[in-house]
Amino acid sequence: MQKAHHPELGEIALTEVMAALSDPIRVGLVRVLADGRERGWGQLRAPVAKSTLSHHLRVLRDAGLTRTRQEGTRCYVTLRGDDLQARFPGLLQVVLAAIEIDDVGSQVGLRDDADR
Amino acid sequence: MQKAHHPELGEIALTEVMAALSDPIRVGLVRVLADGRERGWGQLRAPVAKSTLSHHLRVLRDAGLTRTRQEGTRCYVTLRGDDLQARFPGLLQVVLAAIEIDDVGSQVGLRDDADR
DNA sequence: TTCGACGTTCGTGAAACGTCGAACAAGCTA
DNA sequence: TAGCTTGTTCGACGTTTCACGAACGTCGAA
Numbered sequence: 001m002q003k004a005h006h007p008e009l010g011e012i013a014l015t016e017v018m019a020a021l022s023d024p025i026r027v028g029l030v031r032v033l034a035d036g037r038e039r040g041w042g043q044l045r046a047p048v049a050k051s052t053l054s055h056h057l058r059v060l061r062d063a064g065l066t067r068t069r070q071e072g073t074r075c076y077v078t079l080r081g082d083d084l085q086a087r088f089p090g091l092l093q094v095v096l097a098a099i100e101i102d103d104v105g106s107q108v109g110l111r112d113d114a115d116r
Numbered sequence: 117m118q119k120a121h122h123p124e125l126g127e128i129a130l131t132e133v134m135a136a137l138s139d140p141i142r143v144g145l146v147r148v149l150a151d152g153r154e155r156g157w158g159q160l161r162a163p164v165a166k167s168t169l170s171h172h173l174r175v176l177r178d179a180g181l182t183r184t185r186q187e188g189t190r191c192y193v194t195l196r197g198d199d200l201q202a203r204f205p206g207l208l209q210v211v212l213a214a215i216e217i218d219d220v221g222s223q224v225g226l227r228d229d230a231d232r
Numbered sequence: 233t234t235c236g237a238c239g240t241t242c243g244t245g246a247a248a249c250g251t252c253g254a255a256c257a258a259g260c261t262a
Numbered sequence: 263t264a265g266c267t268t269g270t271t272c273g274a275c276g277t278t279t280c281a282c283g284a285a286c287g288t289c290g291a292a
Contacts, residue, residue, distance in 0.1 A: 004240095013218060014137075014143070014211075014214050014215065014217075014218040014220050015137070015140055015143060015220055016138075018134045018135070019134075019135070019138035021130075021134040022131050022132075022134040022138055023131065023279090023280085027130070027131060041238075041239070042237095042238080048280090048281075048282090049282055049283075050238085050239070050240095051239090051240080051241080051242095051281080051282070051283075051284090052280070052281055052282070053239095054239060054240060054241085055240095055279090055280070055281085056280090057239095058240090059279090070239095072288085072289055072290070073238045073239070073287095073288055073289045073290075074237095074238065074239085074289090075238085075239065075240095087217070088210070088217060088218075090206070090210040090213070091210050091211070091214055094206040094207050094210045095207070097204075097205070098130050098204040098207055099130065101203070101204060102129060102130040102131075104129075104130050104131055139249090139250080141250090157268075158268080164250085164251070164252090165251070165252055166268085166269070166270095167252070167253075167254090167269090167270080167271080167272095168250070168251055168252070169269095170269060170270060170271085171249095171250075171251085171270095172250090173269095174270085186269095188258085188259055188260070188268090189257095189258060189259045189260070189267065189268045189269070190259095190267095190268065190269085191268080191269065
């Protein structure tokens with residue numbers, strides 16, 4: 001496949017981050033990744049077609065919220081927690097707390113083999 | 117004019133708040149209102165037509181970010197700082213800080229008579 | 233080499249968004 | 263009353279977003 005452009009730290013734009021977090025599916029993905037562990041594409045369970053999931057993961061990546069790593073034909077995704085913290089201090093934590101308060105994105109989860 | 121529906125505290129949805137903050141003009145409006153003071157419609161200066169400004173103010177209101185008060189034929193708008201704090205603790209402060217860091221919405225300002 | 237699994241990209245359509253100007257409604261002011 | 267000001271609503275337009283299935287490219291396994 002190819003490039004998978006990730007924005008630099010300084011290129012992360014607030015409005016794009018907000019836009020990325022304005023969709024329940026994407027919020028759910030962030031929620032699942034909140035523990036900081038890297039997850040394989042296949043572990044993610046969301047009520048959309050795989051092309052749509054790919055789209056959402058791209059939006060998150062383009063906004064700078066996640067980092068995608070490729071290994072063979074598989075993809076692994078992580079939250080860019082440290083980068084986010086460096087760019088917009090406190091934002092991620094507060095948003096994660098708000099996600100729990102509002103219970104958004106609960107439709108997204110992990111496959112049963114939630115181990116590693 | 118009419119109703120101007122404001123959501124209750126518990127009705128404020130995270131994804132809508134995020135969506136409201138995904139546009140530079142609206143972020144600029146929030147920035148201008150960040151000091152907590154009530155502002156008259158006429159004090160706001162933004163590079164869009166008045167119908168567009170009206171639209172943006174409605175989005176902010178519908179998302180629960182601002183409160184609009186009518187007095188005669190004029191409108192006054194305030195940030196719902198306390199409500200936001202009660203619903204999603206810390207969110208507003210962190211977002212306001214992020215707005216400054218990214219310098220979003222600087223195209224929005226106040227008329228020269230910034231007094232009161 | 234053939235096959236299957238994996239994820240991206242493409243093509244498409246429906247819906248939502250941002251923008252504008254024009255028309256409208258409601259309240260002041262002359 | 264007539265006119266002005268203020269802000270909302272409406273319709274139109276083009277862009278973007280979200281969703282899907284299908285096709286494609288890449289890799290590991292048989």
